[in-house]
Every structure is written in structure tokens, then in C-alpha cells.
Amino acid sequence: MIASRYPKTILSATITIFALASGNALAEQNINLKLAYAQNAQPVKDALALFGELVEEKSNGSITVSYFPDSQLGGESELVELLQAGAVDMTKVSGGLMGSFSPLYDVFSMPYLFDDEEHFYRVMNDEEIMSDVYQSTQDQGFVGVGWYDSGQRNFYMTNEPIEQVEDLAGKKIRVMQSQTAIDTMKLLGASPVVMAQEEVYTALQQGVLDGAENNEFALTAARHGEVVDYYTLDGHTRIPDIILISNRVIDSLSDEQQTAVMEALEESTQSQVEHWREAITTARTQIQDEFGVTINEVDIAPFQQAVQPIYETLESTPEELAVYQQIKAVSTQ
Template sequence: MKKLLSLLLLCTVVVTTLILKEQKKEQIVLKFAYGSNSPVVKDAMAKMGKLLEEKTNGEVVVEYYPDSQLGGERELIELVQSGAIDFTKVAGAALESFSKVYSIFGLPYLFDNETHFHKVMQSEDIMRPIYTSTEEVGFRGLTYYDSGQRSFYMKNKQIKSPEDLKGMKIRVMQSETAIRMIQLMGGSPTPMPNGETYTALQQGIIDGAESNEFAITEARHGEVARYYSYDEHTRVPDIVIFGNKVLEKLNDSQIEALYEAAYESTEFQKEKWGESVAQAREQSIKDFGMIYSDVTSKDAFKKLVQPLHEEFKINESISEIYNSIVNMK
């Protein structure tokens, strides 16, 4: 009797082990790496992975590599291209060197307001050709997250008018459009990875930078900069991209689940964004004594960058998208 029970127990263990091994073998693990981000964007990316796992009954899981563990935005894009990782999230301007059409998001004063921005980003007619424009180089866009407005923040002075930018060295993203924008406004653009901005401000290599309020808190630039001026020159979306090889790993239902999870994570992030920005601003005032102010006139800045708009209007590869966005106002 004891031998029979032992045999039954052994069989149960063997069968259970085989089932677990088979389940583990069938589970698809996708790698998602990203750089420094606001808490609400991190939450949205985590939400996407959780939803994908739920929608595929655990068949597909997402493994995260946060806070630039695997490199900066440029390196992460290249890792997606090679298939070393499956997803990353980068600023739309970082994709400009991979597809010129992404330069549209670096165009200053393209969007009238937040409502106009979301209307454009949710338009399939506008976004589908943008997301698929990088297919030939190994990846495509999946969804977007709101990254708010970008304004100037400085180490030693407020920016009230374009005259205040003259001679000022301003850190910008590694984007031709961003460089041209600062030049037209009268400043001296200094492109560099975001991870180098803190030290550059601290050492006086640059006088200021431009980003949203989370640069002050999450990147702790409030320790080395004091004045934040709302000229709100751009609204550059964060873009989640994934490698072409991901589609080879997933079946049709799993691909559908991926797109659903991505869309729902964007809706989640949109709902939380405004409150999160307000909290970051309050925290920066409390922790760093950050001084926020409005510029005297946004129109003065808008006027200076009109040559960029004229260039986009006549650019054959971008003019159609530019006109669609403007007409959606």
C-alpha cells in the first residue's frame, strides 16, 4: 500500500513538473527598457504590461529595465532595432533621426492647447503613417503618452521675452528642429543627452534647458536651476515603440491584446497627468524654492519661429501631416 501511495505521489510530482515546464516554455517574455521618467509615465508603462498579461491569460509578460539601465534614448532605440529589447519609450523628437516625419512634433507652437494635442494624437489618419514610417528600419510606434508642455528653465535668470535668451546656452534634445528653434529665438542651442544636463547646469556649461516640470523634480534639476518660465513652445509626445520582431513572437489574438493594452495605458496616463504635474510643481517649490513665471508675450516667441512653419509647409514629406494638424485646430 505504501509503495502504491509513493508511486502515485511520484507520478503527481512528475506530471505537475511537466505541466509547469510546459507553461513556462509557452510563456512569452517581452523586454521593455526606458530612461528617466515621471511617476505617472512609469505607472502607465507598468499598466500596459499588467493589462497585456491579463488579456493573454499570462501567455505574454513584460519584463522592465527602468531608469537608463541599458542606456540613453538613442541606445534604447537601437536596441529595439536589433531585437535585443522589445519596447522602449522615448521623446518623439528622439525619433527624428530615424524618420524625418517625427520632426513635426518638435515644431514650436504647432498645437493650440492640450485638447488640440490629444485630438491629433488620437487621429488614426494622422498617426498611422507616422507610427509605420520606421518599419523599414526595424520598429514602429505603438502608442503615445502626454509629456506636457516644454518651457525654459534657467540657472540665474527669468526668461520673460526672447531678448532674455540672447547669448544664453540652452540644452536641447538631439533634434535638428529643436536646435533651429533656439537659434531663431536668439539663444545658443547645446544638444546633449538628458542625463548630462544636471552636470552641465551645475558647472556652467549651459545657462538653462527646456522641458516639462518633471525635469525639475525627477531629474532634480531644481538643485541647479531656479527659474522656470512658461513660454510653452512645444508639446512633444512620448512615443512607445516596439521592434518588428515582436510581431513574429505573438499570434493574432496576442497582437490585438497588445494594442488594446497600449491604448488603455494611454487613457490611464491622460487621466493622471494633470494632477501629477501640479504635484511636481508644488514639490519643486517646497524642495528647491523653484520660481515659476509666465513670459510677457508668447506671440513674441511665436513670431520668431514662423520661418520653421514655412519650411514645414513646403516640405514634401511632411506638409500633408502639417496641414492635417493645423486644420484640426
């Protein structure tokens, strides 16, 4: 059962943090949470919808959720700004973006960080690791309260597959606005191009880019499979999605409502993880059968070796080094 594989480790710690942040909880009142998110794969959308249903049920109707989906209010950077401004109450963004707000999140963007999927889940459910990371943005008006799986990021290319590190030499690869992502591409020999996700399809089509890197849904839901020919399963990063909530909302919740929020989030994460796996299997079939894209695997050892210098930089950032050491301490290997 999935519930037994992903234990309730974050829940009690985060509720305690909520209590510390809000002091004496206010009297329970009816609250409508404005939750905005950018374009996402269906398992994420379904999990966010499930959260709304569960939190209303668990709070006896005192908490409801209004949704602003699919970038209605802007991209992920804009959504965090709206969260800080009080225009929205919650959002879900990539952990890659979160490095712009707290360097602790940058560790999760480091290449080939996790041994495998199980190692990733152990880390994300580890109270000692995640509570400090989640709270690292508290002075900016918001904190993390949970996570969703966003799979592993792989290379997809227009003209030739990536079969060895040398194949990336000089290739123009789209990356997120993340210094770690930029540095990773440079160490692999590629030329990183920072670009908004909505511009990638046209850039691939017109030859501005040789390739990009993302999970399977970039090829299916965003239909990048129409303009690329190869998808290489190197799994260079496995970056979580992070669910954020404003301090202002925390201060308005009673103890019972805090519990309802956290339990609803945890259950929605359990559901999302399970459905994500199923959806990835379906997406890989679609990538090959519908879009005609060739999927290939590689020996990642040479790729891991090429990016080792990025780990040497951790020696100059003690807090990030501590998070990295915690992650490796729960390794599955």
C-alpha cells in the same frame, strides 16, 4: 470620464496594420516581451507597469513583460538600436528623438505647434494622422504602437527669468539631439548646446549652461531645481513619448495577442494622461515650495512670431507638410 474624451481611434487601424505586416498570424504561443526604457517621471513608469499587468490579463497569460527600467540598458538612442538588433522587444522614447529615424516625427518638435492640451490629444488619437507616422519606420525594423503624454517643454534658467524673447539672446540653452530643437533656439536668439540629459545638472551648476528646457519633472525628479532659479511657462513644444515595438515581435503574435497588446496600451495611455495631469500640479507646487524656483508665464505671441521661419521650410518637404496640415486641420481654435 477620460475614456469618452480619448476615443479608441488608433486601435482598429493599428491592429489592421499588424495583420498586414505579419500575414497569416502564427499559432498563439507564450511570449515574454523585453521592454526597456530610460529615466522617466513616475506617471510614465506606472503606465508601463500597468501595460504589463493588462496585457498579461487580456492575453490569458500568454504574454508577459520583463522590464529594464531607468537606463539600465542605455539612453533612448541606444534603446532604439537594441530594438533594431533584437536585444529588446519594446521601448518608449521621446518623439523628439524619433526625428532621427523618420522626418515625420520632426513635425511634433516644431515650436508652438499645438493650440493647447486638448488639440494635442485630438491629434494623438487621430487615426489618419498617427497611423502613417507610426508606420514610417517599418523598413527600419520597428513601428510605433502608441503614445504617452510628456507635457510641455518650458525654459528654466539659472540667473534670470525669460520674460520676453530678447531675454534669450546669447543664452546657452541645452537642447536634445534634434535639428528642429536647435533651429528653434537659434531663431529665439539663444545658443543651443546639444547635451545628454544626465550631464545637464552639472553643466547648470558650473555655469556651462545658462538654462535648459524640459517639463516640470526635470526640476523635481532630476532635481535640476536645485541649480536653477526660474521656470518660464512658455510651452514652446509638446512632444509626445512614443511606444515602439519590433517587427519581429509583431510577426510572432497571433491576432488575439495583437488585440491584447493594443488594448493594454490604450488603457495604459488613458491612465497615464489622467495621472500626468495630477502629477504636473503636484510638481509645480514642489518646484516652488521645495526648490524655491520662481514660476512665471509669458505672452507667447512674440515667441511664436520669432520662430515662423521654421514653418516656411516645410514647403520643401511635402510629407512633413502634409502631417502639419493634418494637425492644424483638427485645431481647437
